[in-house]
Amino acid sequence: MAQVSLGKVIKKYGDVQAIHGVDLQIPEGAFCVFVGPSGCGKSTLLRMIAGLEETTDGRIVIGERDVTHADPAKRGVAMVFQTYALFPHMTVRENMSFGLKIGGADKEEIRQKVDNAAQILKLHDYMDRKPKALSGGQRQRVAIGRAIVRQPDVFLFDEPLSNLDAELRVQMRIEIAKLHQQLGATMIYVTHDQVEAMTMADVIVVLRDGRIEQSGSPVELYSNPDNRFVAGFIGSPRMNFLPATVVASGDGITVISPDGLDGLEIPVKTMASPAVGSQIVMGLRPEQFSPDGALRLSLDIDVIENLGGVAYAYGTAGNAVADQLVVELRGALPANGAQKLDVGFNAGDVLLFDAGTDQRIR
Template identity: 70%
Template sequence: MAELALNNAIKRYGATQVIHGVDLQVDDGDFCVFVGPSGCGKSTLLRMIAGLEETSDGRMTIGGRDVTHADPAKRGVAMVFQTYALYPHMTVRENMSFGLKIGGTDKAEITRKVDAAAQILKLQDYMDRKPKALSGGQRQRVAIGRAIVRQPDVFLFDEPLSNLDAELRVEMRVEIAKLHKQLGATMVYVTHDQVEAMTMADKIVVLRDGRIEQAGAPVTLYEDPDNLFVAGFIGSPRMNFFSGTVTRVEAGGAVVTLPRLGNVEVPVALADAPVMGTAVKLGLRPEHFEPEGSIRAELTIDVIENLGGVSYAYSSSEEDDHPVIVEMRGKSRPSEGGRLAVGFDPASALLFDAASGQRIR
């Protein structure tokens, strides 16, 4: 078993604390993605798991073994870095086998493991090449192969696709997802790209300022976020947020008035409705706008992004820094500068407390 558990993990640099009591359980065979903005602590947390950063306080276990202060080589982990970290003077085969040679593995066993990894990663035709003769995607596959041959308990990926172009990033994330299914291994993957997180993960961990904001399955975080930060970070384009006020409390919910949409009143079903006058944020994803929706409004369109089968209309206002984004499908689409009639179902809306940012349910 190769489950990973962190219990109140803390990291300090002198008097400065950067990881604040992280509790996390990654089950055996899970693909877990750490995601968040730059400086949120995701790479630091990964390096703590790898043993490249000392854990200041708390406990960490891999497969039930306490590895909190164990040497990196004894943790049963293998790490794939953003910069590939290949030896330029060695061939692909030599790069993939180097760690095993240093560990004193038998030559026949090294050959078997390297050939098996090369077949998984489709590197058989490149084994005698040096890194300078490989593309970026091929170099990253060699770096992954070097991790595979070690047969670790946990694979660690630190933004491995950041140096690749957009098309190759898509190809490589599919390859890594296929590799995970083939190996059935526990993987922890760090990225700032929430699209990568949504498409690859079994479990997403959203970090901010060294704390976990929310952890769970991608669909759960997308449809049922705990706060404004998670709601705005997960999803592309981002969720729309409308400032509003609770103007009426009813049985089973509240009515929220939204000035940005012409003071339209939106009934929101809630188990625990806030008091009248509470400042709130109503969240609505771009795809939830639909002409048949019961809540009606009009927007002035500033910019339209045409992406073929789908378009996104952006409507700005002087009162709000963020434009309203509306997803549109079909051939009938407005022109820039025109008016767009929109509607939405209030059941699609999420409500957040404006002061704390926490979800109101």
């Protein structure tokens, strides 16, 4: 177990800068998830921590050691790859014991550690099989087992579940979370799936274009996003955004009127006082609509997705400029063929963002 500190970490490929001075502290024993869209630099950052990518500038400290330019094997990390990266010519046992053998550990110690990891991951029945004779989930468990036997300070996971089917992904997600509780080790996990991030993480780091947009606990990022990108990225379906105009501001209240929804005025508590008449963006999550909300909205329904326990109505409201609004529905659904849906929401759930900078107006 060790904490991981990144200090102004930069990665350049020739003239292209992939990581722009990232600063991050991951506490000892935390489960930290790097999340972001494709190409945001999350895997690059993980590989820099692993030592598989050279760090152009900045410092990487694991525990008390500066490992910025240390060999991957000297960093006290173990990595689980998206493609498992099991050695195909070795059995499960050989795969799991390979690192210890190379490191010169004695046979009894290797056997003990491998058996222990196999027990944790329920791999006992497969120890003499080669990877090609295993299912995707079993291979992933072997890859995790290979990491466990090395007893690293930090576990690194690079999108480990993306090659698995939906059901197995949920199962493995739970297993990894249990493993974290059991081992108590620091784990850094890369994913583009925000559901994985929300369900597994102690700390989520949202990245975009090689920069950290926000880091914090899942609940913090969900309820208190710093900017429109984080607000949109965290939560599924994504947050609704509507352009709006400030109609009054002061005394800790900003009153806005969503464009195209004449007559609807929403008083939002803010410390800042945006100029009256200025353009802003209001954000409201699909699940924050409710039948008994104080502020009312009439939705022209395009389509309703019924998932059983919950349904999502997609449509437009008045002449609102937003592409499409998504409203979560629980309980009674509108009658078949209904064209209109009357929904409500509360002003306290509305978030405001600067239309120019996309930063949150608090």
